[in-house]
Amino acid sequence: MNLQQLRYLQEIARQGLKISDAADALYTSQPGISKQIRLLEEELGIEIFTRNGKRITAITEPGKAILEIAQRILHDTDNLKQVSEEFRAQDSGTLTIATTHTQARYALPPVVKQFIRRYPKVKLELHQGNPTQIAEQVLDGEADIAIATESLALYDELVTLPCYEWNHCIITPPKHPLLQEKKLTLEKVAQYPIITYDFAFTGRNKINAAFQASGIMPNVVLSAIDADVIKTYVELGLGIGIVARMAYIPERDRQLRMLDAAHLFQPSTTRIAIRKNEYLRGYSYDLIELFAPHLTRDIIAHALDNASNRSQP
Numbered sequence: 001m002n003l004q005q006l007r008y009l010q011e012i013a014r015q016g017l018k019i020s021d022a023a024d025a026l027y028t029s030q031p032g033i034s035k036q037i038r039l040l041e042e043e044l045g046i047e048i049f050t051r052n053g054k055r056i057t058a059i060t061e062p063g064k065a066i067l068e069i070a071q072r073i074l075h076d077t078d079n080l081k082q083v084s085e086e087f088r089a090q091d092s093g094t095l096t097i098a099t100t101h102t103q104a105r106y107a108l109p110p111v112v113k114q115f116i117r118r119y120p121k122v123k124l125e126l127h128q129g130n131p132t133q134i135a136e137q138v139l140d141g142e143a144d145i146a147i148a149t150e151s152l153a154l155y156d157e158l159v160t161l162p163c164y165e166w167n168h169c170i171i172t173p174p175k176h177p178l179l180q181e182k183k184l185t186l187e188k189v190a191q192y193p194i195i196t197y198d199f200a201f202t203g204r205n206k207i208n209a210a211f212q213a214s215g216i217m218p219n220v221v222l223s224a225i226d227a228d229v230i231k232t233y234v235e236l237g238l239g240i241g242i243v244a245r246m247a248y249i250p251e252r253d254r255q256l257r258m259l260d261a262a263h264l265f266q267p268s269t270t271r272i273a274i275r276k277n278e279y280l281r282g283y284s285y286d287l288i289e290l291f292a293p294h295l296t297r298d299i300i301a302h303a304l305d306n307a308s309n310r311s312q313p
Contacts, residue, residue, distance in 0.1 A: 193239030
């Protein structure tokens, strides 16, 4: 048994049991992968995969247990490399953040600016996606940290920590009738076409919950994955927008007006997620603290240790 065999096993699972795709991803040959998996099965004395001819059709029950252990071994191997890098080159390396458009566009820029000044030799990568996609990127080892509002806390394999709470606001064109209202209510908001986030993004569930609790059916004419698209169509007069409060910047959004909606919708919480048993480089802790000052290295390390201890048999 060797690490290469375990990598082949993991990649086959990642590629939906397609050996040809796994071979392409690992820059090797399909027969080579097949041979090594067969050797692994012979050594262990069980079948990891169910086959129909040469085609893999499923993972057997013992194969699922072996895959889980293999993934842990490979993850710990990566952690060993991270430890080596930490002491060999403390101020250089790569940090990959998976996040949503709202966080990348409105919350992270000042943090990234400070981080790059502090660690000019660290290559910082931002991967954008919806909350489910970015959680899976961390679980698959494609990203070190996930930052999002929705879904992250639903994954048992992730350690999630709250960063900050935020509220929604209403945006309108400059002379919209809603701006004349003395008291903003959901009933008055629902009188107009609404442009807001797609269901997977940025507190949309809080928006839906508020209308449902009031027995109001809003007229959502357009859903988008980011606030910039929403603002564009509000400027065109297609409706009013419901966006994250941080997404409205007066000096930039001069063709828009903002109405506070904190009293209409429950606040949302942005969270940071890290894979359990992850070894974080020193600069990773610093970036998290720049983003959420209350999340010190000690607090993060304590959360990771607790999660690791709970997962022990």
